[in-house]
Amino acid sequence: MSPMLEDRFGRRIRNLRISLTDRCNFRCTYCMPEDGLSWLPIPSLLTFDEVERLARIGVGLGIDKIRLTGGEPTLRPGLEELVARLARVPGLRDLSLTTNAFRLADLAEGLAKAGLHRINVSLDSLVRERFQELTRRDALDRVHEGLRVAAHVFPGDLKINVVVMRGVNDDEVVPFAEMARRRGWIVRFIEFMPLDADQSWQREQVVSGAEILAQIQERYPLSPALSQDPSQPALDWVFEDGRGRVGFINSVTEPFCAACDRVRITADGKMRTCLFATRETDFLELLRNGAGDDAIEARLREAIYWKELGHGINDPEFIPASRSMSQIGG
Numbered sequence: 532m533s534p535m536l537e538d539r540f541g542r543r544i545r546n547l548r549i550s551l552t553d554r555c556n557f558r559c560t561y562c563m564p565e566d567g568l569s570w571l572p573i574p575s576l577l578t579f580d581e582v583e584r585l586a587r588i589g590v591g592l593g594i595d596k597i598r599l600t601g602g603e604p605t606l607r608p609g610l611e612e613l614v615a616r617l618a619r620v621p622g623l624r625d626l627s628l629t630t631n632a633f634r635l636a637d638l639a640e641g642l643a644k645a646g647l648h649r650i651n652v653s654l655d656s657l658v659r660e661r662f663q664e665l666t667r668r669d670a671l672d673r674v675h676e677g678l679r680v681a682a683h684v685f686p687g688d689l690k691i692n693v694v695v696m697r698g699v700n701d702d703e704v705v706p707f708a709e710m711a712r713r714r715g716w717i718v719r720f721i722e723f724m725p726l727d728a729d730q731s732w733q734r735e736q737v738v739s740g741a742e743i744l745a746q747i748q749e750r751y752p753l754s755p756a757l758s759q760d761p762s763q764p765a766l767d768w769v770f771e772d773g774r775g776r777v778g779f780i781n782s783v784t785e786p787f788c789a790a791c792d793r794v795r796i797t798a799d800g801k802m803r804t805c806l807f808a809t810r811e812t813d814f815l816e817l818l819r820n821g822a823g824d825d826a827i828e829a830r831l832r833e834a835i836y837w838k839e840l841g842h843g844i845n846d847p848e849f850i851p852a853s854r855s856m857s858q859i860g861g
């Protein structure tokens with residue numbers, strides 16, 4: 532048996548996303564309903580001891596990247612302590628966080644000191660009123676402040692994720708590209724996926740990465756980046772005048788499932804081997820029933836072995852995910 536985690540199609544799994552909470556201080560329209568989503572009870576969230584244990588076992592089997600996410604991970608009390616604990620796990624090469632940046636001005640420095648390597652910030656509009664419509668919070672100024680502090684603390688290691696939706700924010704593609712040029716942050720355009728809690732996703736709302744690229748090209752010539760990280764779903768392009776870089780995550784129009792090396796653990800300890808998985812593997816129950824590391828390792832191998840071949844969004848029989856992105860951990 533391979534000492535590493537591998538699925539039945541020979542894909543090596545190196546990348547683990549851990550959700551720390553399903554709660555959020557925003558209500559992005561493409562992710563959460565305006566209200567009425569019930570939260571997981573606090574006792575059912577993985578404790579820091581449990582997260583660290585799963586991480587240690589996973590890293591021992593070849594996981595070398597961990598991203599903390601949610602919901603909004605900065606709402607989890609003691610985040611700094613957890614980061615410090617994970618940063619000490621031997622063999623973990625990359626420890627990162629995805630956040631809406633609302634609390635980043637206060638937290639970025641402590642997180643960097645605790646050992647966090649990188650931050651991805653989700654930001655879908657640079658226009659105050661539109662930002663408010665999209666997130667249902669009037670918080671753009673605080674996000675800018677969070678970005679300012681994070682850029683200082685994590686120079687060169689800050690990425691901006693933009694979900695582009697037709698008729699909503701597709702007229703901001705060029706301003707976001709200009710942000711990449713001006714600030715030196717990698718801006719990554721993400722195709723809208725059927726992961727909204729309201730289940731109102733429509734294919735027509737998806738703006739393809741190819742379309743976004745063409746829009747930017749009209750203004751600023753771009754070439755494919757020579758150095759692509761093969762483990763990243765993003766295809767990077769560089770501005771030909773050397774000023775910055777943008778990326779495209781074309782999950783709907785150009786699925787990268789064949790090279791997918793990631794799995795997710797929800798805040799309540801369920802492993803999902805695909806965003807669109809129809810089944811989950813429970814680790815919470817195992818951890819709380821006194822299982823030894825061998826039993827946890829065996830369940831990890833088993834869950835990963837059956838990882839889905841592809842997400843199937845484009846198949847006629849596609850079934851939308853049973854949980855929203857905020858509940859899975861994006």
Ligand code: SAM
Binds near residue numbers: 630693860
């Ligand atoms: N709250 C944090 C944030 O927004 O960065 C972390 C969790 S959020 C669920 C993780 C990522 O999922 C964000 O970049 C968000 O834009 C993305 N996301 C949420 N719903 C999505 C959807 N329907 N399609 C594509 N991306 C989505």
Ligand code: SF4
Binds near residue numbers: 558562601602856
């Ligand atoms: Fe919250 Fe992130 Fe979902 Fe927006 S995308 S509602 S910030 S979890």
